[in-house]
Amino acid sequence: MNENIIDSHCHLDMPAFDQDRQQVLAHARAAGVMGFVVPGTTQASWQKILDLSDQEKDIYPALGLHPYFCSEHNISQVEQLQTLAGKMRPVAIGEIGLDFFRPDIDQELQLMLFELQLRVAQDLALPVILHTRKAHDQVLKLLKKYPVEGGISHAFNGSWQQARQYMDMGFCLGFGGMLTYERSTRLRALAAKLPLEHLVLETDAPDMPGSAHQYQRNSPEYLPEVLDALEEIRDEDRATIAFNTTINACRALNLPDKTRPIPDPQDV
Ligand SMILES: [Zn+2]
Incomplete structure (x- = not known):
């Protein structure tokens, strides 16, 4: 039986999926994916995502x-x-x-747009979905200045200490296809020891394909492979990891019950 899992980050609105969405x-x-969180990227993407x-x-x-x-x-x-x-009350900013x-991307402009959007999230009491590369300390500093309703640090790639700070602020950390590569030793070691109640699954499709789909379009249908990787590196069994990452995603983004009910602990 397939586990009920949630893809907490996939760009299903992108043209890469126009032919066969x-x-x-x-x-x-x-394959068991019961929810798809589709984050916006540009203003032009918003209406398509809402539609x-x-x-x-099951699309959030x-x-x-x-x-x-x-x-x-x-x-x-x-x-x-x-x-x-x-x-429209999306599940997150x-x-x-x-x-x-x-x-090549202007850092001042990035900082300004990020701060303004954190204030929108604060104002509307919505969680945030964070994209952070080589900037975790700056992001954490701004989160302290503009405390929001938690959310997800997507494709987490920071240190244990940085992970700790996100978790202390109520954030979940998203892990995807990178975990399926043997060579991702540092990331795998981190994902192996982080508390389960802060982990969520994601694909970031159509980007970041896992090891079984290198150089191909990534897809939410491959999300069980991220679960496979976590099962391999963690102590808990597969059903427990699936169940917890699913309720973590629901909790982090207050996912409304648009489809099936959240799995019952008794079913695990
Ligand atoms: Zn993304």
Whole structure:
């Protein structure tokens, strides 16, 4: 039997899925994926994500401006975000954050847009979905300045100490395809010892494919492979990891029960 799991981060709105989105959803559901959190990246993505979540009961929208696409963003879009998110109540403001790995993206602009969006999340009492590369300390500092309702640090790649600080602020940490690579020794060691109540599963599809799908389009249907990797490196059994990561995602993003009920502890 497949475990009920949630893909806490997949970009199902992207053109990579335009040809076969229904098929991808069907395969993923058949593999046990019971929920799909689709974060926004640019203002242009928001309506498509909201439409998808209207059409599919297991798709949960997040709205935000991704640091990658800074050159496409502006301050008036943050105001639009505030209005739209206030009206539509997405599950989170995201994905937002800081990417200091890419030297070509203006850091000042990233910082400004991130701060403004944290304030939107605060104002609307919504959690956040964070994208952070080479900037965990800066992100943590801003989270202390603008405390939000928790959320998820997606594709977590920081240190144990940084993980501790996110967890102390009520955040979950997202792990995906990178865990399936033997060479990800540092990441696997971290995911092996973090408390289970702070872990969530994700694919980041269509990006970040796992070892079985290198150089291919990633897909939420491969989410069970992330569960396989966690089962391999952790002490708990598969059902326990699946159950806990699912309720963690529901808790972190207050996922409304749009589909099946959250699995009962007795069923595990
Ligand atoms: Zn993403």
